[in-house]
Amino acid sequence: xxxxxxxxxxxxxxxxWVDESALRDQAELILEAAAGFLAVxxxxxxxxxxxxxxxxxxxxxxxxxxNARWRxxxxxxxxxxFPAFPLLPGDMPGPVLGDIVLARTTIEREAADLGxxxxxxxxxxxxHGFLHLLGYDHIExxxxxxxxxxxxxxLAELGLSDPYGEFQPE
Numbered sequence: 335x336x337x338x339x340x341x342x343x344x345x346x347x348x349x350x351w352v353d354e355s356a357l358r359d360q361a362e363l364i365l366e367a368a369a370g371f372l373a374v375x376x377x378x379x380x381x382x383x384x385x386x387x388x389x390x391x392x393x394x395x396x397x398x399x400x401n402a403r404w405r406x407x408x409x410x411x412x413x414x415x416f417p418a419f420p421l422l423p424g425d426m427p428g429p430v431l432g433d434i435v436l437a438r439t440t441i442e443r444e445a446a447d448l449g450x451x452x453x454x455x456x457x458x459x460x461x462h463g464f465l466h467l468l469g470y471d472h473i474e475x476x477x478x479x480x481x482x483x484x485x486x487x488x489l490a491e492l493g494l495s496d497p498y499g500e501f502q503p504e
Contacts, residue, residue: 337382339370339373339380339385340366340369340385340387341362341384342358342361342386342389344358344361345389346391347393348393349391349392351391360456361389364461364492365460367488368461368488376423376424378468379424379425385427385431388434389433389434390435391436391438394410394439394440395410396437397410398410410437412436412437412440413434414463415433416435417466417467417469418431418432421469423469431467434463450495455497457492458485458494461485462481470484482498
């Protein structure tokens with residue numbers, strides 16, 4: 335894939351994150367690889383100009399508030415996705431795809447529990463959130479299998495281990 339598919343804006347609001355430009359660059363590489371994989375292997379269309387994704391890097395307190403407000407769950411979570419517009423897998427995204435929010439403390443704790451580097455787990459969660467923005471879900475068994483297979487394949491392209499190889503998804 336020679337043309338750029340994704341453009342990211344990043345803000346580090348809370349938590350022990352590295353600087354925003356480094357986070358944006360890292361995330362953009364991961365999401366660009368995911369988009370390229372989907373374009374080639376799933377015939378996912380993308381607009382001529384890169385579709386925009388906003389990334390919010392935060393911590394458990396603000397994430398708990400978002401999770402309570404949008405999902406009625408009063409606890410932090412690792413990643414939340416907010417699509418700009420509803421899409422089904424394979425639909426053409428608009429110029430703005432949506433927002434991905436990530437919670438540092440939860441991600442670090444989960445990475446330690448999984449015995450993985452934090453940046454590998456972060457890559458998985460970025461891909462997971464990105465797939466949600468494109469209309470993938472994991473509520474039904476068949477949908478979960480499809481989404482998890484895509485996550486594993488994309489992470490393999492990035493040289494990262496299969497997140498579902500030893501552990502069941504949450």
